[in-house]
Amino acid sequence: MTALLEVRGLTRKFGQLTAVNNASFSVGAGEIWGFIGPNGAGKTTTMRTIATLDIPDQGDIFIEGRSVLVEPQRTRQRIGFMPDALGTYADTTIYEYLDFFARAVGLSQELRPQRVREVLSFTDLGKLCDRMMDSLSKGMSQRLCLAKTLLHDPALLILDEPAAGLDPRARVEFRELIRALASQGKGILISSHILSELSEVCDGVVVIEKGSIVREGRVHELTKNISEHEMLFIRTLEPVHELERALAEIPGVLKTRQEKSGMVVEFQGEEDAIADLLQALVQRNLRPIEFHWHKADLEELFLSFTEGNLQ
Ligand SMILES: Nc1ncnc2c1ncn2[C@@H]1O[C@H](COP(=O)(O)OP(=O)(O)OP(=O)(O)O)[C@@H](O)[C@H]1O
Numbered sequence: 061m062t063a064l065l066e067v068r069g070l071t072r073k074f075g076q077l078t079a080v081n082n083a084s085f086s087v088g089a090g091e092i093w094g095f096i097g098p099n100g101a102g103k104t105t106t107m108r109t110i111a112t113l114d115i116p117d118q119g120d121i122f123i124e125g126r127s128v129l130v131e132p133q134r135t136r137q138r139i140g141f142m143p144d145a146l147g148t149y150a151d152t153t154i155y156e157y158l159d160f161f162a163r164a165v166g167l168s169q170e171l172r173p174q175r176v177r178e179v180l181s182f183t184d185l186g187k188l189c190d191r192m193m194d195s196l197s198k199g200m201s202q203r204l205c206l207a208k209t210l211l212h213d214p215a216l217l218i219l220d221e222p223a224a225g226l227d228p229r230a231r232v233e234f235r236e237l238i239r240a241l242a243s244q245g246k247g248i249l250i251s252s253h254i255l256s257e258l259s260e261v262c263d264g265v266v267v268i269e270k271g272s273i274v275r276e277g278r279v280h281e282l283t284k285n286i287s288e289h290e291m292l293f294i295r296t297l298e299p300v301h302e303l304e305r306a307l308a309e310i311p312g313v314l315k316t317r318q319e320k321s322g323m324v325v326e327f328q329g330e331e332d333a334i335a336d337l338l339q340a341l342v343q344r345n346l347r348p349i350e351f352h353w354h355k356a357d358l359e360e361l362f363l364s365f366t367e368g369n370l371q
């Protein structure tokens with residue numbers, strides 16, 4: 061099946077500096093992929109190139125199998141790029157701004173008001189539509205930037221650090237918007253240098269460092285490889301040190317570490333051994349109230365990369 065986005069052997073140089081070095085990855089429809097790397101890693105350069113705002117020195121990018129370099133005009137209709145900063149526009153209201161860009165993407169006069177209302181409502185900006193743009197908070201600006209990106213109903217969204225500067229509640233709300241867009245079938249590439257920010261929403265991650273992709277894959281496949289053993293999370297009503305002591309005596313328990321008010325357990329054994337583990341805890345008068353597979357998050361994943369566990 062043709063991927064929605066395929067980046068193939070992308071290289072971009074600025075003089076002596078290779079900002080992106082032979083990068084390849086892909087994103088499918090309905091998927092959210094995190095694009096993660098430290099400052100200066102090459103995220104924005106890659107994203108701008110996907111969005112036809114820059115031209116690679118080598119390689120190509122395909123949207124629904126069609127080359128971005130050969131068909132830049134078509135690409136612009138199929139993708140929405142949210143840059144890391146929204147330009148400032150004096151004397152413009154939110155509505156005027158969106159109406160202007162709706163015109164710029166070629167929406168007819170008949171369709172424009174409804175489409176602008178739709179994106180305002182999706183991003184929950186409806187009530188603010190008469191606010192001047194230079195009076196918006198960071199969170200409002202980010203929402204407006206997303207609203208603008210959605211005007212032409214693109215199949216692929218390229219979002220450059222959309223959650224930067226948002227407060228915790230706004231981050232959660234932003235994640236919900238992203239999830240809703242993916243469930244509509246849109247593919248989403250979202251950059252960040254904060255791993256935990258993306259761990260909740262991503263189907264896959266592409267990790268870039270100094271222009272090169274150092275890791276790429278689906279989160280569940282990457283996390284599966286961290287340990288060959290089962291990872292469990294257990295929390296009991298009793299204090300965590302009592303749980304820890306009990307676990308130390310139970311066969312199959314290889315390693316434990318405290319996380320929040322429970323323990324993450326690396327366990328060797330099949331499902332019946334896991335059931336026995338639960339029973340053994342109860343026999344020791346511990347009362348488990350949480351007992352489930354522990355899902356490694358991206359933060360752990362990244363740490364394991366640097367330890368080289370995934371080699
Ligand atoms: N127009 C340009 N001219 C010269 N160098 C550039 C240009 N654009 C980017 N670079 C350089 O390319 C490298 C990659 O930059 P890029 O903006 O892609 O990184 P990034 O991963 O987006 O970083 P950040 O997390 O800080 O946003 C950096 O070393 C940067 O200085």
Ligand SMILES: [Mg+2]
Nearest residue numbers: 103104105144
């Ligand atoms: Mg950047």
